[in-house]
Amino acid sequence: MADIFDMTKGELQEFLVANGMKKFRADQIFHYIYKQGITDWDDMVLLPKKDRDILNERLPIYFPVIESQLEAPDGQTVKLLLRLRDGQTVETVLMMHDYGNSICVSSQVGCAVNCAFCASAKNGFVRNLTAGEMTAQMLAFRKAVTPDLHSIVIMGTGEPLLNYDNVLRFMRLIHEQDTFYLGYRNMTLSTSGIVPAMYDLAKEGMPITLAISLHAPNNELRRRIMPITDRYPLEEVLKAGENYFNVTGRKVTFEYILIKNLNCNLSCARQLVHLLGGKNILVNAIPMNDNYDVGLYRPADAEIESFVSFLKKNGIQVTLRREMGNKIQAACGQLRIQRDK
Numbered sequence: 001m002a003d004i005f006d007m008t009k010g011e012l013q014e015f016l017v018a019n020g021m022k023k024f025r026a027d028q029i030f031h032y033i034y035k036q037g038i039t040d041w042d043d044m045v046l047l048p049k050k051d052r053d054i055l056n057e058r059l060p061i062y063f064p065v066i067e068s069q070l071e072a073p074d075g076q077t078v079k080l081l082l083r084l085r086d087g088q089t090v091e092t093v094l095m096m097h098d099y100g101n102s103i104c105v106s107s108q109v110g111c112a113v114n115c116a117f118c119a120s121a122k123n124g125f126v127r128n129l130t131a132g133e134m135t136a137q138m139l140a141f142r143k144a145v146t147p148d149l150h151s152i153v154i155m156g157t158g159e160p161l162l163n164y165d166n167v168l169r170f171m172r173l174i175h176e177q178d179t180f181y182l183g184y185r186n187m188t189l190s191t192s193g194i195v196p197a198m199y200d201l202a203k204e205g206m207p208i209t210l211a212i213s214l215h216a217p218n219n220e221l222r223r224r225i226m227p228i229t230d231r232y233p234l235e236e237v238l239k240a241g242e243n244y245f246n247v248t249g250r251k252v253t254f255e256y257i258l259i260k261n262l263n264c265n266l267s268c269a270r271q272l273v274h275l276l277g278g279k280n281i282l283v284n285a286i287p288m289n290d291n292y293d294v295g296l297y298r299p300a301d302a303e304i305e306s307f308v309s310f311l312k313k314n315g316i317q318v319t320l321r322r323e324m325g326n327k328i329q330a331a332c333g334q335l336r337i338q339r340d341k
């Protein structure tokens with residue numbers, strides 16, 4: 001069944017005409033959905049009753065149900081657990097920054113990549129999300145919290161480059177003037193390093209920011225944290241990142257979770273400088289959100305501080321991610337797992 005949130009305006013126009021309705025109704029419908037946050041045909045009162053009846057029958061709207069809405073005590077992070085058409089659930093997070101509101105979008109239900117620190121993969125991979133289900137995550141915030149959306153990061157549950165076609169369709173859709181009109185520069189896609197897809201992405205002509213989850217400075221340690229390293233070794237991931245920069249001119253970000261007693265000692269910092277020094281990249285250091293199930297924890301402040309300052313002293317551009325989600329289980333997949341328990 002077609003999904004209105006998966007459609008471009010051009011596709012909706014075709015659908016309307018094929019079903020005996022006027023083409024210009026697409027403008028009204030897109031205005032209702034994206035400018036007013038209305039997601040029920042019967043509330044679109046400018047449409048003739050006859051059209052609404054046809055649409056209810058042939059293009060029924062299913063809008064995800066908000067199963068829970070959690071707000072962090074600082075008032076700057078809101079997390080939604082959404083129930084999809086088939087009963088599956090996904091998490092999505094809104095983060096309020098100085099520069100604007102950013103949404104962390106999930107791209108799959110569950111995940112197959114199985115990184116040690118991450119809660120998302122715990123119950124395995126379930127299915128890909130459609131582009132419409134990703135658009136609906138943004139619409140859910142638009143409706144429930146704020147219409148003021150500045151950027152997205154595809155950094156929620158799932159490996160976006162293993163759901164390549166839908167994720168690309170989603171980014172193109174929200175870029176359109178009649179939808180969210182979001183610039184590609186305001187979109188970040190985070191990957192565990194699916195090398196062939198990174199080369200494909202470089203050729204799409206979309207200047208989005210590529211973030212690469214690195215989390216270790218050598219293959220041996222990275223394999224323990226991210227088993228996908230067996231498939232795509234560090235050297236190849238770095239080469240694909242460099243290619244992305246060369247082709248798009250967009251600076252690549254490397255995410256590095258700081259995990260207590262594991263990957264943020266001085267030796268790791270040295271290796272990281274050796275690996276990334278002199279490159280035009282950004283390191284985003286991320287204190288681990290404690291995961292009691294797997295026994296991986298946030299290091300002490302002093303440890304974080306000395307790791308970050310060592311990188312800085314050695315010429316690496318590094319930012320320390322503000323920890324926003326900790327109190328509301330906002331790190332990937334934690335809320336969904338809790339619900340399933």
Ligand code: SAH
Nearest residue numbers: 155158159190191192213255288289331332
């Ligand atoms: N599959 C993609 C996107 C999902 S994970 C990828 O691997 O990049 C994206 C990011 O979520 C990770 O790089 C990390 O920055 C963050 N993350 C996930 N679990 C976390 C945890 N327990 N603590 C801190 N950050 C976490």
